[in-house]
Amino acid sequence: MTTMNMLPLIPEMASDGARHFEALFWYITLTSSAVGIGVYIALLYFCVRYRRGQTTGSTPRILGSVRLELTWTLVPMFVFLTYYAWGAMVYNKAVHPPEDATEIFVIGKQWMWKAQYPNGQRVIIGGNPRNMSESERQSIGKLVLPMNRPVKLTFISEDVIHDFGVPAFRSKIDVIPGRYSQVWYQPTKLGEYHVYCDQYCGTWHSLMVGKIKVVEGKEFDEFLSGYAPLQGTQNAVDGSLAHEGRQLFLKLQCINCHSATPTGKAPVLEGLYGSRVPLKGGGAEIADDAYIIESIRRPRLKVVDGWEAIMPAYDETQVSAEELNAVVAYIRSLRKGTTPDRTERFPAPNGAPTERQQSPQPSGGK
Amino acid sequence: MSIAVTSHSGPAAAPPPEPPTPPVNYLNVSHTIWSWLFTVDHKRIGILYLVSISIFFVAGGAAAGIVRLNLLQPDGAIVSEDAYNRAFTAHGVLMLFFFLIPAVPAVFGNFFIPMMIGTKDLAFPKLNIASWYVFMIGAVCAVWAVLAGGIDTGWTLYPPYSTRASQSNVIPGVMGAFISGFSSIMTGLNIMVTVHKMRAPGMTWGRLPLFVWALYATSLIQLLATPVVAISLVLIMVERVAGIGIFDPTIGGDPVLFQHLFWFYSHPAVYIMILPGMGVISEVLTCFSRKNIFGYHAIAWSSVGIAVVGFLLWAHHMFVAGISFYAALLFSLLSMLVAVPSAIKVFNWVATLYRGSITYQAPMLFSLGFVVLFIVGGLTGLFLATLGTDIHLHDTYFVVAHFHFVMVGGMVMGYFAALHFWWPKMTGRMYSDWWSRMAAAIIIFGFFITFIPQFVMGYHGMPRRYPNYPAEFQFLNVMSTAGASILGIGYLMPAVYLTLSLFFGKRATANPWSATGLEWQCPSPPVVHNFEHMPLVVVCGPYEYALGVDQLGRGLPEPPGSQDDPAHRDGVTGPAGPMHKETEVVG
Ligand code: HEM
Ligand SMILES: [Cu+2]
Numbered sequence: 001m002t003t004m005n006m007l008p009l010i011p012e013m014a015s016d017g018a019r020h021f022e023a024l025f026w027y028i029t030l031t032s033s034a035v036g037i038g039v040y041i042a043l044l045y046f047c048v049r050y051r052r053g054q055t056t057g058s059t060p061r062i063l064g065s066v067r068l069e070l071t072w073t074l075v076p077m078f079v080f081l082t083y084y085a086w087g088a089m090v091y092n093k094a095v096h097p098p099e100d101a102t103e104i105f106v107i108g109k110q111w112m113w114k115a116q117y118p119n120g121q122r123v124i125i126g127g128n129p130r131n132m133s134e135s136e137r138q139s140i141g142k143l144v145l146p147m148n149r150p151v152k153l154t155f156i157s158e159d160v161i162h163d164f165g166v167p168a169f170r171s172k173i174d175v176i177p178g179r180y181s182q183v184w185y186q187p188t189k190l191g192e193y194h195v196y197c198d199q200y201c202g203t204w205h206s207l208m209v210g211k212i213k214v215v216e217g218k219e220f221d222e223f224l225s226g227y228a229p230l231q232g233t234q235n236a237v238d239g240s241l242a243h244e245g246r247q248l249f250l251k252l253q254c255i256n257c258h259s260a261t262p263t264g265k266a267p268v269l270e271g272l273y274g275s276r277v278p279l280k281g282g283g284a285e286i287a288d289d290a291y292i293i294e295s296i297r298r299p300r301l302k303v304v305d306g307w308e309a310i311m312p313a314y315d316e317t318q319v320s321a322e323e324l325n326a327v328v329a330y331i332r333s334l335r336k337g338t339t340p341d342r343t344e345r346f347p348a349p350n351g352a353p354t355e356r357q358q359s360p361q362p363s364g365g366k
Numbered sequence: 367m368s369i370a371v372t373s374h375s376g377p378a379a380a381p382p383p384e385p386p387t388p389p390v391n392y393l394n395v396s397h398t399i400w401s402w403l404f405t406v407d408h409k410r411i412g413i414l415y416l417v418s419i420s421i422f423f424v425a426g427g428a429a430a431g432i433v434r435l436n437l438l439q440p441d442g443a444i445v446s447e448d449a450y451n452r453a454f455t456a457h458g459v460l461m462l463f464f465f466l467i468p469a470v471p472a473v474f475g476n477f478f479i480p481m482m483i484g485t486k487d488l489a490f491p492k493l494n495i496a497s498w499y500v501f502m503i504g505a506v507c508a509v510w511a512v513l514a515g516g517i518d519t520g521w522t523l524y525p526p527y528s529t530r531a532s533q534s535n536v537i538p539g540v541m542g543a544f545i546s547g548f549s550s551i552m553t554g555l556n557i558m559v560t561v562h563k564m565r566a567p568g569m570t571w572g573r574l575p576l577f578v579w580a581l582y583a584t585s586l587i588q589l590l591a592t593p594v595v596a597i598s599l600v601l602i603m604v605e606r607v608a609g610i611g612i613f614d615p616t617i618g619g620d621p622v623l624f625q626h627l628f629w630f631y632s633h634p635a636v637y638i639m640i641l642p643g644m645g646v647i648s649e650v651l652t653c654f655s656r657k658n659i660f661g662y663h664a665i666a667w668s669s670v671g672i673a674v675v676g677f678l679l680w681a682h683h684m685f686v687a688g689i690s691f692y693a694a695l696l697f698s699l700l701s702m703l704v705a706v707p708s709a710i711k712v713f714n715w716v717a718t719l720y721r722g723s724i725t726y727q728a729p730m731l732f733s734l735g736f737v738v739l740f741i742v743g744g745l746t747g748l749f750l751a752t753l754g755t756d757i758h759l760h761d762t763y764f765v766v767a768h769f770h771f772v773m774v775g776g777m778v779m780g781y782f783a784a785l786h787f788w789w790p791k792m793t794g795r796m797y798s799d800w801w802s803r804m805a806a807a808i809i810i811f812g813f814f815i816t817f818i819p820q821f822v823m824g825y826h827g828m829p830r831r832y833p834n835y836p837a838e839f840q841f842l843n844v845m846s847t848a849g850a851s852i853l854g855i856g857y858l859m860p861a862v863y864l865t866l867s868l869f870f871g872k873r874a875t876a877n878p879w880s881a882t883g884l885e886w887q888c889p890s891p892p893v894v895h896n897f898e899h900m901p902l903v904v905v906c907g908p909y910e911y912a913l914g915v916d917q918l919g920r921g922l923p924e925p926p927g928s929q930d931d932p933a934h935r936d937g938v939t940g941p942a943g944p945m946h947k948e949t950e951v952v953g
Contacts, residue, residue: 007838011826024754025825032745039716039741046719047734050655052927055723057656061912062721064661064714072713073706080702083752088695090754095691110531160527161621163686163761167827170758174687176622177526178615181688194836198761198829200520202531203447206832 014168014189014214020090021170028083035076094171097184101152104143108155108162108175111204112136113195115143119224120239123231125195126210139238141231142213143195145187146220152184163199166212172198187214226326229333236333245330248323250340252314260339266311267304270334278305292328391794391891406491409892412477413792414498419465419473420861422505426460427854429453434850437843442833450833452516452534459521460512463543464505466773467635469781470642471588472501472553474788475581479557481885482575484566484902486895489559497552504546511538520831522632525613525624529605537603544599547592550638554588557581566884568904573917575883575908576659579666580645583673587634587641591677595631598624622687629680637676639773641669643780644711647733650783651715653881654730655722656911656925661714668707675704685756694753701751708744712737725927727879728802732783735810739775743768746821764824767817775813782809782860789864790878794891795871801863809856815849880925882909882916 013019048054107114112127123141124132132140145151155164155175164183165172168191173183197208215223215230223230226241236242249255257266277291278284280303285291294301296319299311319327392409395401402410432453436444445453476494480487488494511517517539519528528536561574561582574582601612602624611617613624652659659665679700681689689697715737724730746768749755759765790796819842824830828839835843877886884904888896905919914922 006841007822007826021754021758024752025749025758028749028752028755032748036741036745039712040738043716043719043734043737046716046722047724050719050722050724052723052725057723058914059656059723059912060721061658061910062660062717063658064664068717069661069664069710069714073710076709077703077706080705080748083748084699084702087698087752087754087756091685091694091698091757092691094754094757160531161524161687165761165827165829167758172686172757172760176615176688178620179622179688194827196827196829200451200522200524200527200831202518202527203451205451206447206829206834209836 012168012189012191012193013170014187014191014193015170016186016188017090017094018168018170019188020093024083024086024090027086031079035079094183097152097182098150101150101184102146103152103154106143106153106155106164106175108157108159108164108197108201110159110202111197111208112140113143113162113164113208113210116239117224119226121224121226121243122238123233125212126208128204128207130207131204138235139233141233141237142192142211144213144215144220144223144230145185146217147187147190147214149217149220150184150186152182155181155183160201161199162197162201162208165196165198166193167196168193168212174199187212190214190216227329227332229335235338236330240333241326241329242333243330245323245326245328245333246340248319248327249330252319252327254327255340257311258339260341265308267307268339269331270336270339272334273332279303280305280307280309289328289332292331293324296324296327390893391889392894393794393891395894404495406487406495407894408476408480408488408491408494409792409896411494411498412473415468415472415476415501418498418502418505419468422460422464423857425509426457426465427857429457429460430850431854433457434847436833437835438847440835440837440840445833447833448518449516451518451520451831452512454831455517455520455539456512459508459517459539459543462521462635462639463546464501464508466639466777467550468501468546468553469639469777470646470784471557471581471584471638472497472549474577474646474784475553475557475584475642477792478788478885479560479578479581480564481888481892481896482578482883483561483564483569484884484897484900484904485560485564486897486900488556489563490556493552494556497549497556500552501546501549504542504544504549506542507538507545508542511535511542514538522628523599523602523624524628525602525605525621526615528602529609529613536606540599540602544596544603547596547599550588551592554585554592557585558589561585566900566902566904568902569884569917570904572662573904573907574666575645576648576662576665576669577642577645580641580648580669583669584638584641586670586673587638587676591631591634591638594627595635598627598631601627622684622689625684625687626681629683630677633680633683634673634676636769636773637672639777640780641672643736643777643783644669646780646784646787647715647736649881649883650729650733650787651718651737652909652911653787653879654727654733655719655724657718657720657722658907658909658912659714660717660720661710662907662909664710665714668710671707672704675700675707679704682751682756685753686760698751698753702748705744705748705751708740712741712744725925726803727786727799727926728797728806729783729787729879731803731806731810732779732786735806735813736776736779736783738810739771739779739813743771743773743775746771758827759824761830762824763820763828763830766830767820767824770817770820775817779809782806785860785864787879788885789867790874791885791888791890791892793868793871794874795867796874796878797867797871798863801859805856805859805863808859809853812849812852812854812856816846816853817849819843819846819849875923877916877923878926880922882906882911882922884917886916887918 013022103118105116113125115125116122124136124139125143129137157175157177162175163172164175169185171183173181175181191214193212195210195212197205219228222228229236229242231237236246258269272287275287276284277287296314298313300309303309392407432445436442436450514535516534517536518534519532519536561578605612611619613619613621648659648665679697681693681697682701685694749759750768786802823839823842828835874890876889902918904917906915906917908917916922
């Protein structure tokens with residue numbers, strides 16, 4: 001048996017809604033426990049006090065009491081109505097998203113969640129790797145959400161009913177084929193939280209679990225604009241700027257030299273962004289956006305120590321400013337072990353028309 | 367307490383001395399297997415049901431064992447995901463459709479309703495035996511589905527999973543539930559007509575035992591709600607075979623429609639499961655505290671209230687299924703209202719004990735267990751009926767714990783209370799007092815250990831129907847499985863001592879608990895037509911324990927447990943004759 005970690009007394013609260021839930025939950029818990037314990041005490045007292053040994057054996061003929069019965073009908077009814085009213089208020093808030101919420105679309109599918117951001121970035125949350133295609137597996141990541149900003153999630157299911165539940169936000173919603181459902185959150189705490197599928201959906205229902213990652217608003221903006229690889233996937237996810245850059249990287253044949261199996265001609269670029277690069281002839285430079293752009297436009301200007309100055313320059317006609325942005329985003333997102341191999345054939349990621357049209361031939365040089 | 371009733375308006379003066387077990391009774395009147403299979407005697411049919419549902423209880427329990435053992439480890443300890451899904455479905459289907467629903471109405475309702483209202487049999491004896499056959503045919507379908515590899519949809523059978531995606535034996539499983547539903551309708555109809563038409567002279571509605579009231583309310587639901595589930599089950603089968611798109615959105619259907627249909631039956635069905643238990647408790651608590659029930663009318667009418675209001679709140683199972691905001695508001699409000707009659711009953715039961723003279727034989731312990739566990743189950747229902755809390759707790763282990771507290775903690779306890787209360791009447795034998803009290807204590811203890819951790823897990827977000835779970839839930843799951851093992855032992859104990867009692871038990875007198883109901887007027891075990899002398903004229907309410915008279919106005923025999931206290935031995939009676947006792951009304 002593995003070591004068992006204990007749960008905290010109160011589960012993590014990471015959204016506005018969670019706070020409201022807890023207040024209501026504890027109100028009901030305390031009031032109903034008070035009543036329950038009161039009844040238990042009465043029961044126990046009667047059971048001890050009036051056990052056969054303590055009594056004469058004869059009992060009074062008590063048939064009831066209208067006054068008592070009215071009391072214990074009306075008082076609970078009143079208390080229950082307070083639960084109802086408060087609960088309706090919390091629910092009202094939970095089901096009506098504010099106007100300005102960022103909208104994210106999520107499709108439920110046996111057994112994964114496919115999320116898409118407004119700018120087209122896509123990521124698969126959780127799911128069971130055993131029944132995924134290669135490209136789906138590549139884009140398993142986290143759902144990134146901004147701190148202190150409302151986000152609205154709109155769901156639909158591709159097959160059966162699922163349910164998107166996030167305990168840390170005290171929220172869940174069924175994900176139904178044929179109709180849209182919605183939920184919204186305002187995360188209030190940085191961190192990573194479980195997403196569960198709460199509606200039974202078949203064999204791997206219990207593996208339809210994933211993570212939400214709450215980041216600072218600024219970081220989220222950066223992520224949305226396609227730079228930051230916050231989703232925890234292996235590769236830049238489909239739809240992101242970095243992903244576009246990756247396709248250009250293949251198309252422009254940068255991969256021929258900067259590949260995972262170094263030809264000895266050029267350095268591997270993973271981990272480059274933000275690092276200190278020693279230059280030929282002394283000095284060093286931090287590899288930021290400007291440095292990378294410069295290295296593409298005018299590669300001979302600053303050559304990395306230990307390498308030959310053989311890289312061709314790419315001008316406006318070969319790489320537009322826009323494309324350059326994407327390539328930079330890709331290089332930014334490259335982390336250890338994610339540079340493709342030059343001889344590898346890349347499967348087209350799901351729903352990536354650009355790639356299919358351009359049919360990249362990474363090994364086309366051969 | 368022994369009270370010699372000398373003058374009373376009743377038809378008989380003093381109870382006749384207990385005869386030894388009458389030579390001919392419903393059990394020994396004939397011995398062939400055919401005499402059982404073709405019987406139209408409501409008592410024998412009750413026994414047939416008892417035997418069959420006991421088998422399903424064991425089978426359903428075995429499936430639960432697989433589920434709980436598998437949850438010992440976060441990644442599944444013993445079976446594959448698929449096998450797990452089939453196990454919890456088998457557990458749900460067997461326990462709900464083939465144990466809980468028939469348990470009290472078909473076993474004890476069949477056996478005791480005619481006796482309690484003073485008649486020879488149910489209104490339609492042949493329909494009664496037919497209902498058992500229908501039930502068994504349904505059961506055969508369900509068992510066939512399980513043996514052929516099982517069903518993996520969960521007992522709720524939500525489409526489109528059940529109609530499109532599931533690769534399992536949905537059709538035979540659904541057929542089983544569909545067919546057994548008719549048996550439920552037949553039993554309900556039979557009981558209703560019997561209660562209306564066949565009461566003994568003097569057995570007015572106000573003198574009906576509360577068990578009869580509870581089963582009357584139950585029958586109402588069985589009669590009105592079961593056809594709806596039958597329809598929805600047929601639709602599932604049609605959809606699965608023909609794919610015409612009733613619930614399939616890709617061809618214009620709506621999966622949420624099924625949820626409405628399903629819960630329109632299945633929510634009232636949870637009251638089919640619990641109301642009979644409440645009826646049992648009213649009988650037992652009064653008997654073992656020697657008290658009149660507190661608030662007879664409130665309890666009787668709250669049963670009917672639950673039955674009626676119970677029809678109006680099915681959609682509280684769908685607060686997060688995309689029903690409209692206003693629908694959610696309405697169904698939540700109605701759910702709050704149905705909690706009120708349940709609360710009334712609990713308060714009344716507790717008040718009944720006030721100034722009683724209580725003994726603790728097994729039926730009483732099971733009944734107190736019912737009250738204690740039902741309070742937890744009922745109060746936690748409020749969290750689910752409250753919109754703001756259901757959006758987190760829905761479909762988690764909190765729900766699992768809630769309905770087990772109500773249905774296992776409540777109804778199964780009620781069932782065991784009934785079994786222990788009426789066993790001497792049904793078999794003519796007493797069982798071991800000590801072992802039966804031990805069993806009750808073990809069951810209550812095991813129950814808490816099993817299900818309290820599930821509330822905590824659900825509150826922390828562990829979803830139901832998961833064979834795998836994050837490691838931080840392991841401790842509580844292990845605890846729950848440990849509790850389930852204790853519970854399992856507790857449930858096996860009665861099987862042993864009750865069986866032994868058939869061979870070695872002391873012979874039971876006609877009224878071993880000194881209870882007031884008419885069923886205790888028959889010999890134990892009863893003769894073929896229940897009563898030796900018909901018709902009976904009922905002159906008293908059902909619970910005149912304070913007066914020490916039964917429903918015919920005759921004095922009660924010595925209650926059990928009195929001999930513990932010399933002051934209450936024969937001859938040293940308490941206050942004057944019962945009729946001089948004043949009626950007290952507190953408040
Ligand atoms: C009288 C005895 C009761 C019985 C037999 C009972 C039984 C059940 C059962 C079987 C379920 C689970 C259904 C499923 O598989 O989804 C359930 C859920 C539920 N119960 Fe009860 N219950 C009882 C009392 C109450 C009370 C008093 C309330 C309300 C105050 C209540 C409110 C609910 C709600 C709202 C749900 C749905 C929860 C959800 O799925 O999120 N129950 N009950
Ligand atoms: Cu799912």
